[in-house]
Amino acid sequence: MQLDLETFAKCLDIPETTVERWIRQGRIPVRKKGNKCEFSQTLIEKWAETNHLKFVVPGTEKETEDTGQDQALDELQSVMRRGGVFYDIKGESVGDVLWSAVNKAPFFDKPEEKKKLYESLAAREEMMSTGIGKGVAIPHPRTPMAEAEEPAFITTCFLKSPIDYGSIDRKPVFVLFLMVSTSAKLHLHLLAQLSFCLRDEEFLQLLKQYPNPEELYGKIAEISERIES
Numbered sequence: 001m002q003l004d005l006e007t008f009a010k011c012l013d014i015p016e017t018t019v020e021r022w023i024r025q026g027r028i029p030v031r032k033k034g035n036k037c038e039f040s041q042t043l044i045e046k047w048a049e050t051n052h053l054k055f056v057v058p059g060t061e062k063e064t065e066d067t068g069q070d071q072a073l074d075e076l077q078s079v080m081r082r083g084g085v086f087y088d089i090k091g092e093s094v095g096d097v098l099w100s101a102v103n104k105a106p107f108f109d110k111p112e113e114k115k116k117l118y119e120s121l122a123a124r125e126e127m128m129s130t131g132i133g134k135g136v137a138i139p140h141p142r143t144p145m146a147e148a149e150e151p152a153f154i155t156t157c158f159l160k161s162p163i164d165y166g167s168i169d170r171k172p173v174f175v176l177f178l179m180v181s182t183s184a185k186l187h188l189h190l191l192a193q194l195s196f197c198l199r200d201e202e203f204l205q206l207l208k209q210y211p212n213p214e215e216l217y218g219k220i221a222e223i224s225e226r227i228e229s
Contacts, residue, residue, distance in 0.1 A: 001040075002031075003038065003039040003040075003041055004036065005019055005039075008044065011048075011055050011056060011057055013054065014151070018150065041057070053151060075224070076154075077217050077220045077221045079190060080156060082152075083155035083180075084106065085155075085156040085212075085213040086101075086104045087158045089104070089159045089160060089176070093163065098118060098121050098122060098176075101157045101176055102114050102121070104155055104157060105117065105153070105155045105180065106155070107153070117141065120145070123142040127142065129165055130165075131173050132195075133169040133171065134171060134204055135171050135172065135173055135174045135175065135207075136174075136175055136176075136198060136204075137167065137173045137175075137177070139177075140179040144181050145180060150180075150182075152179075152182060152186050153179075153180055154177050154179050154180075154190065155176075155180075156175065156216065157175065157177075157178060158174065162174040177194060179191070179194070193224065196226075197219075197224075200223055203223060
């Protein structure tokens with residue numbers, strides 16, 4: 001089955017302008033016929049699964065008031081997979097590591113987009129450090145990026161060297177969970193789930209071992225089962 005651009009955007013519950021931008025950036029498998037774009041449903045479903053995006057053809061699933069991103073956020077593992085895991089993040093100050101993390105974050109490709117995200121993160125740190133203790137920080141924009149057209153994500157960054165982050169327990173931070181969402185509701189939802197994981201001592205010990213992505217995601221999935229039960 002071939003989908004046009006409008007239908008494809010509805011399947012992902014994102015603006016058509018975002019789809020057009022992704023096409024220009026070469027992110028999406030697309031076939032162009034003149035001025036029109038067509039998408040193979042089979043290929044797109046695989047693409048969406050690989051990129052941890054919810055894909056639903058309109059009319060095939062019962063709609064609820066909380067659709068789109070809110071449903072996808074029920075699975076913390078998917079949000080973290082979308083953001084990726086990176087190691088040896090360099091920096092000797094909070095500003096340094098934040099900039100390094102911004103350059104690893106997905107979707108923010110243009111210099112002006114990176115700059116805006118960095119400035120929002122820095123503004124939040126000026127209010128109060130996002131270092132929550134035990135070597136962990138959860139940097140996030142001062143206010144949700146409501147104008148963003150991209151799905152929420154958490155980018156995990158293991159630092160090359162722990163730094164003084166101004167954490168409440170004064171312990172150097174060795175890992176950042178860079179969290180970006182588009183509403184306060186999504187932010188609080190993500191923060192609650194991640195905080196639950198960070199209260200698990202086995203999870204904290206795993207973080208200190210700088211686990212590979214699948215080990216990290218597997219532990220997240222295991223703990224998430226407890227949240228749901």
